[in-house]
Amino acid sequence: MKDIVTLVAERRETIGTRAARRVRDTGRVPCIVYGHKQDPVAITVDGRELDAAVRQRARMLDLDLDGKKDRVLVADLQHDMFNRGIVHADFLRVAMDEVVRVGVPIVMRGKAKGEQHGGVTEQLMAEVEVECLPGDIPESVTVVVADLDLGDAIHVSDLQVPAGVKVVSPGTQLVVTVAMTRIAATETETAAPDAEAATAEPEVIARGKAEEEEEEETK
Amino acid sequence: MAMMPKRIKFRKSQRGRIRGNATRGNFVAFGEYGLQAVEAGWIRATQIEAGRVSATHHMHREGKLWIRIFPHKPISKKPLEVRMGKGKGEPEFYVASVKPGQVLYEVAGVSEDMAKETLARISHKMPIKTRFVTRRHGL
Numbered sequence: 001m002k003d004i005v006t007l008v009a010e011r012r013e014t015i016g017t018r019a020a021r022r023v024r025d026t027g028r029v030p031c032i033v034y035g036h037k038q039d040p041v042a043i044t045v046d047g048r049e050l051d052a053a054v055r056q057r058a059r060m061l062d063l064d065l066d067g068k069k070d071r072v073l074v075a076d077l078q079h080d081m082f083n084r085g086i087v088h089a090d091f092l093r094v095a096m097d098e099v100v101r102v103g104v105p106i107v108m109r110g111k112a113k114g115e116q117h118g119g120v121t122e123q124l125m126a127e128v129e130v131e132c133l134p135g136d137i138p139e140s141v142t143v144v145v146a147d148l149d150l151g152d153a154i155h156v157s158d159l160q161v162p163a164g165v166k167v168v169s170p171g172t173q174l175v176v177t178v179a180m181t182r183i184a185a186t187e188t189e190t191a192a193p194d195a196e197a198a199t200a201e202p203e204v205i206a207r208g209k210a211e212e213e214e215e216e217e218t219k
Numbered sequence: 220m221a222m223m224p225k226r227i228k229f230r231k232s233q234r235g236r237i238r239g240n241a242t243r244g245n246f247v248a249f250g251e252y253g254l255q256a257v258e259a260g261w262i263r264a265t266q267i268e269a270g271r272v273s274a275t276h277h278m279h280r281e282g283k284l285w286i287r288i289f290p291h292k293p294i295s296k297k298p299l300e301v302r303m304g305k306g307k308g309e310p311e312f313y314v315a316s317v318k319p320g321q322v323l324y325e326v327a328g329v330s331e332d333m334a335k336e337t338l339a340r341i342s343h344k345m346p347i348k349t350r351f352v353t354r355r356h357g358l
Contacts, residue, residue, distance in 0.1 A: 054358065077358045081245040081255075081320040105357035120283050120328035126356065140357070181280055181328075201310070202224045 005053045006062040006069070009033075012042040020088070029086050033063060033072060035093035041065070050086055059102070059137050063091060073100055073134060094134045101168060103127040104138055106159075106175060110146035114178035119150045125175045128156060132165040145176055153177040221264035222290055223313045231295050231307055241320035247354040249285045250325030252334035260347040261314035262323070264290040270324060270341035277337045282328030288315040323349065 020030040029047045034040040063070045072091035080087050094100055105127055112121045128141055141159055157171030237259035247253040274284050290313035297308035324341055326334045335351055342349045
């Protein structure tokens with residue numbers, strides 16, 4: 001198991017969009033801690049420290065709040081859409097002997113056999129939900145796709161997870177499939193458009209028209 | 220053929236303002252790589268189609284392409300040499316109203332270099348500034 005990073009947290013008295021924005025301007029990230037049937041606490045942590053911990057793919061952290069250390073799981077992160085850092089974080093209080101339910105990313109390895117026959121490997125599921133002890137959370141679940149031919153698929157039930165980890169997502173869900181590329185479809189799309197279709201106008205939903213006619217009649 | 224709505228409630232729409240950033244459709248959700256709008260603007264149906272054609276051509280029909288925007292907004296225009304007044308012009312074309320952060324296209328099933336080249340070609344067809352983005356795995 002990796003070393004657990006300790007972040008120094010400060011209590012946050014103000015909540016809401018504007019207050020959170022002001023917190024971010026100071027280089028800190030607004031966060032929330034919840035779980036273990038205790039009241040949720042609004043806190044802030046240093047943006048750089050949190051970013052560094054996330055880059056190391058740390059799922060467990062120690063939060064030092066008012067001199068008291070809490071072991072937490074990073075339950076959710078909100079990122080800025082222009083990659084300007086983390087906007088908000090959710091921390092879930094955990095005990096090391098308590099089973100937790102988390103999402104683990106699925107990583108594809110290899111090149112599918114079906115790609116040589118004009119197929120394309122599609123990963124339909126980015127994350128699988130698992131149940132395990134906090135210390136056993138895998139960094140990712142690897143799926144080897146090298147043996148997949150055209151039309152073959154890997155389902156959640158086929159995933160190989162380490163001992164002590166139980167998959168919670170339904171076993172019938174598709175994870176990876178090798179589908180035929182849409183050659184036939186694009187050929188029909190790129191064909192010359194018929195004149196009628198090119199000048200076609202969308203159908204106006206009749207409700208408005210009918211009402212107008214009724215109004216005219218009443219006048 | 221350029222995209223347009225099948226059914227609409229009103230034939231003509233007002234211009235409107237594009238304010239704020241995209242709060243939906245602002246991350247790569249289907250493919251591995253994407254093209255994200257950095258500016259706000261209208262993207263014409265013909266420009267969306269031009270991007271699609273250039274992408275499928277460059278990818279030699281390998282991989283998969285997703286178009287994440289749709290031209291819902293009708294834009295009307297008065298004919299040439301017509302005096303002002305006499306009502307609003309007729310709808311000429313359709314546009315997608317795009318806010319900064321919106322992911323316009325996504326690709327998968329190709330290498331990162333290929334995806335970069337493909338999305339760069341699409342970006343040349345776009346009337347707004349865009350950037351290359353990759354999917355975020357995990358948290």
